[in-house]
Amino acid sequence: MTRVCLVGADGVDLRTELLTRETAREALATYDLREEYRNSLVLDTISLGSAVSLVNDLNWYLVRFTDDALVLEPSVSETEWLSRNLAEAVRDGAIDPEATDEYLKVYGLTAEGELVEPMYLTRQDGELPDYDLRDVDDTVVVRVTESEFGD
Template sequence: MTRVCILGSDDVDLRIDLFGYETARRALATYDVESPYENTVAVDTVSLGAAVSLLNDLNWYLVRLADAAFVREPSVSETEWLSRDLAAEVRDGDERANETDARLKVYGVEGGELVEPMYVTRVQGERPEYDLRDVDDTFVVRVTESEFQN
C-alpha cells in the first residue's frame, strides 16, 4: 500500500479544517483516515498514481491548509517518504525511483509532532544524523533538487 501523509500548517487544525469542506470530505470518504503525527492526516492508497491523484484532487485545500504532503511508496522505500513533487516525478517517469535518495529533508519527531526540518545530503549511502535538537525519532523525506535548494 502507498501511504499519503499531509502536514497541516501551524495556524490550522488540519483534520477539522479539511473535513469542513464537503468536496475534501468526499475525496477522503473511501479511505480510513488516520493522524499518525500531530496535525497530520494520513491514508493508504492502492498505488503511487492513486496517491498523487488524491493529492491533486485535494490541491485547493492543501494550498490553504497544509505545509507539506508526503508519499511513502514501498517500491521506492519502506521507511522514507517522497515529497509530493518527487512522487509526481517518479510516477511520471521523470525521476528513477532508485535515484531519489540523495537529497533529504529530515524532520525531528518530538512528542508525536514533526518539528524543525533540516536538509541533508546522503553521503556514501549514509544519512547524517538529525542534530538540531534532541528528538524521539526522525521522519525522512526524499525531495527534488529544486525543493532541496529552497
C-alpha cells in the same frame, strides 16, 4: 499500499479544515483517516498514481492548510517518504526510483509525535548525517527533488 501523509500547518486543525469542506470531505470519504503524527492525516491508497491524484485533487486545500504532503511508496522505500513533487516525478517516469535517495528533508519527531524543523541533508557515502537542530526522539526522512532541496 501507498501511504499519503498530509501535515497540517501551525495553528490549523487539519482534520476539521478538510472534513468541513464538501469537496475535500467527498475526496477523502472512502479512506480510513489516521493521525500518525500530531496534526497530520494519513491514509492508504492502492498505488502511487492514486496517491498523486488524490493530493492533486486536494491541492486547493493543501495550499491553505498544510505544511507538507508526503507519499510513502514501498516500491521506492519502505521507510522514507517522498515529497509530493518527487512522487509525481517517479509516477511520470521523469526520475528513476533508484535515483531518489540523494536529496533529503529530515524532520525531527518529538516524544509528543510532532514533526519539527525540517533539515535539508544529502547522504554521504550512503549514510544519513545526524539531525542536529534540536533534541528529538526520532526523525522522519523525506526524499525530495533537487529543485526542492533547501527550499
